[in-house]
Amino acid sequence: MITNESPFWKRFLVYQKERFPFLLHGPLILMFTFSAISYSRICRHQEGFIDTKDFIVGFITTLCLFLLVRILDEFKDKEIDAKYRKELPVPRGLVTLGELKWVGIVTVIIQVAAILLVQPSMFIFYLIVIAYLALMTVEFFAHDWLNNHMWAYVGSHMIIIPLVDIYASGLDWFKEGASPHIGLLFFFGVSYFNGIVLEIGRKLKTPNAEKEGVITYSGMLGYSKGSQLWIVILLITAGIAVAACYYAQLSNISYYVLAVAFSICVFFAIKYKNNPSKKNSKAIEIMSGIWTLLMYGTLGGIPGLINYLS
Numbered sequence: 001m002i003t004n005e006s007p008f009w010k011r012f013l014v015y016q017k018e019r020f021p022f023l024l025h026g027p028l029i030l031m032f033t034f035s036a037i038s039y040s041r042i043c044r045h046q047e048g049f050i051d052t053k054d055f056i057v058g059f060i061t062t063l064c065l066f067l068l069v070r071i072l073d074e075f076k077d078k079e080i081d082a083k084y085r086k087e088l089p090v091p092r093g094l095v096t097l098g099e100l101k102w103v104g105i106v107t108v109i110i111q112v113a114a115i116l117l118v119q120p121s122m123f124i125f126y127l128i129v130i131a132y133l134a135l136m137t138v139e140f141f142a143h144d145w146l147n148n149h150m151w152a153y154v155g156s157h158m159i160i161i162p163l164v165d166i167y168a169s170g171l172d173w174f175k176e177g178a179s180p181h182i183g184l185l186f187f188f189g190v191s192y193f194n195g196i197v198l199e200i201g202r203k204l205k206t207p208n209a210e211k212e213g214v215i216t217y218s219g220m221l222g223y224s225k226g227s228q229l230w231i232v233i234l235l236i237t238a239g240i241a242v243a244a245c246y247y248a249q250l251s252n253i254s255y256y257v258l259a260v261a262f263s264i265c266v267f268f269a270i271k272y273k274n275n276p277s278k279k280n281s282k283a284i285e286i287m288s289g290i291w292t293l294l295m296y297g298t299l300g301g302i303p304g305l306i307n308y309l310s
Helices: 008-019 022-043 052-076 078-084 097-118 120-137 143-147 150-157 160-170 183-201 217-221 223-248 252-274 278-309
Strands: none
Touching (some): 008 097, 022 052, 223 278
């Protein structure tokens, strides 16, 4: 049994399982990275793939960037968590903020060392992402205003995702001295709204799961409007994805996948709207992840893999 006195590595394994499960996020971030690179190459009509070392470093850097987002959120939300979410790892004492600070420092050292050794020209992109992440952590020096304007809060924080996309796709176009293809704008747009899909999907709760001091979309908008909002964001994401498919000249199968995925998500949204049970709430969260995985798989993952193998 893992207790608060157990060795740190054992406690960190529990922490990551609860707050940043590598087995869940790893494949999604791998697809995210591969898809951004592949989509750029497809748009530029380039055969094959980038150097394996660049891709490995790109994946490690991207995974670590999202881990840093999670760790810095622990610092940003420490007061709210201590007051309203005492079951989380930090408030209950499983890990301390001091320990997570050192995890963050080691994570940054790994990123910097890997980039400077393998792809030093990409370091400027990394610095841009880190700078924006730092601004997110201090909530752009507008903590009170952002917390009173939920949509501005969400909208500003989701920009980190296309910024990471710029780094990942730059492993193709920037390293090869080319200009970014206009289609990447739509890919970045899909990434931005995918982040919102995931954000809303994990915060459509059941009546029993609503907690004082914890903002959820179901609590803020109600279960009906919350599920409708999720559908609207899915529709916007699908529309941008269609444009991304067009610019990359992907096959008609891509459009069919988007249509089927959207229809399935709407089905689960209606189930949740009619019965906001724990099962239906969890289904929305799971479908948000599946939707995101399908978006990246459709736009760059599968076409890129086919291009690479051929």
